[in-house]
Amino acid sequence: MTFRARHLLGIEHLAPDEIRTVLDLAETYVDLNRRTVKHSDALSGMTQINMFFENSTRTQASFELAGKRLGADVMNMSVAHSSVKKGETLIDTALTLNAMHPDLLVVRHPASGAVDLLAQKVNCAVLNAGDGRHEHPTQALLDALTIRRAKGRIQRLTVAICGDIAHSRVARSNLILLGKMENRIRLIGPPTLMPSGVADLGCEVYEDMREGLRDCDVVMMLRLQKERMDGGFIPSEREYYHRYGLDAEKLSFAKEDAIVMHPGPMNRGVEIDGELADDINRSVIQDQVEMGVAVRMASMDLLARNLRAERGRKAVGVMV
Numbered sequence: 001m002t003f004r005a006r007h008l009l010g011i012e013h014l015a016p017d018e019i020r021t022v023l024d025l026a027e028t029y030v031d032l033n034r035r036t037v038k039h040s041d042a043l044s045g046m047t048q049i050n051m052f053f054e055n056s057t058r059t060q061a062s063f064e065l066a067g068k069r070l071g072a073d074v075m076n077m078s079v080a081h082s083s084v085k086k087g088e089t090l091i092d093t094a095l096t097l098n099a100m101h102p103d104l105l106v107v108r109h110p111a112s113g114a115v116d117l118l119a120q121k122v123n124c125a126v127l128n129a130g131d132g133r134h135e136h137p138t139q140a141l142l143d144a145l146t147i148r149r150a151k152g153r154i155q156r157l158t159v160a161i162c163g164d165i166a167h168s169r170v171a172r173s174n175l176i177l178l179g180k181m182e183n184r185i186r187l188i189g190p191p192t193l194m195p196s197g198v199a200d201l202g203c204e205v206y207e208d209m210r211e212g213l214r215d216c217d218v219v220m221m222l223r224l225q226k227e228r229m230d231g232g233f234i235p236s237e238r239e240y241y242h243r244y245g246l247d248a249e250k251l252s253f254a255k256e257d258a259i260v261m262h263p264g265p266m267n268r269g270v271e272i273d274g275e276l277a278d279d280i281n282r283s284v285i286q287d288q289v290e291m292g293v294a295v296r297m298a299s300m301d302l303l304a305r306n307l308r309a310e311r312g313r314k315a316v317g318v319m320v
C-alpha cells in the first residue's frame with residue numbers, strides 16, 4: 001500500500017497511487033459497513049477529536065462514525081459552547097487540545113488555509129474536513145469512489161461540474177483529483193460563478209448547460225454557497241434553476257447512462273429537480289453518503305499507520 005502523507009490537508013498533496021490506495025482500502029470498509037457487526041480495531045487506543053467551526057451534517061457524522069467503527073475514542077468539540085466564543089484563537093484552541101495528546105484531529109473551518117496552518121502547530125495527524133473555498137479532500141475521495149463503483153473506472157471519463165464553482169471547495173478538490181486521474185473535465189455555470197483564472201485550469205468552460213452536458217459520463221451538481229457570497233451573483237433562484245438547475249430534460253443531453261451527483265446539502269428546485277435527485281436509476285447521491293463513511297475510515301486508518309510508524313522510528317532513535 002502506498003500512502004506517504006502525514007496529514008490529509010488537500011488532494012493537491014496526494015499522488016495518483018496514494019489516491020488509489022485510499023479508494024482500494026475504502027472498498028474493504030464498504031463491505032464492513034454493510035455487516036451487522038461493523039467494528040475493526042484499526043484505531044484502537046487512539047483518540048480522535050472533531051472540531052467543526054462551520055455547520056455540517058454528512059462530514060461530521062461520517063467522521064464520528066468512522067472513528068467509532070475503527071475503535072478510536074472520539075470526542076466532538078462543541079465550538080458553540082467552547083472558549084472560541086470568548087475570543088480564543090484557532091491556534092490557541094488547537095494547542096490546548098494538542099496538549100491532551102490526540103492522535104487524529106479532524107477540522108472544518110470557514111477560512112481557506114486555516115487547517116494547513118493548524119497542522120504546523122500540532123503533533124498529531126490532521127484531516128481537513130473543508131476549509132473555506134480551498135479544499136474538501138475527503139469529499140473528492142468519496143466522489144471518486146462513488147464514480148469508480150458506478151462506472152468501473154476513474155480514468156478517461158467526461159465529468160461535468162456544474163453551478164457555483166467559484167465558491168466551492170468541493171469543485172476545487174474534485175478538479176484536482178479528476179485531473180490527476182486523467183479525466184476530461186467540463187465546468188458549467190454563469191460567468192459570475194466561475195473562479196478567476198478559470199481559463200488556466202485546463203478544463204473546458206461552458207455557459208450553456210445543454211451544450212456542456214452533451215455526452216458526459218458524470219454530472220456533478222454543486223450547492224449555491226450563499227454563505228460565501230458577498231453580493232448578488234445570480235438574478236434570482238427561479239432564473240438560476242431555469243438556466244442551470246438539473247432536470248430530466250437537461251440531463252437527456254448527457255450519455256444515457258450518465259450518473260447524477262451532488263455533495264449535499266441540496267437545494268431542491270434550485271440546483272436540482274427533487275424527483276431526479278431521488279431517482280435511483282440516475283442519482284448516486286445516497287451512494288456518495290455511504291462512500292463517505294468508508295473513505296473517512298480508510299483515510300484515518302492510513303494516517304494512523306503512518307503515525308505509528310513515525311513514532312516507532314522516533315522511539316528507536318531515542319534508544320540508539
Ligand code: CP
Binds near residue numbers: 058130263
Ligand atoms: N458535503 C458536505 O460537506 O456536507 P456537510 O456540509 O453536511 O458536511
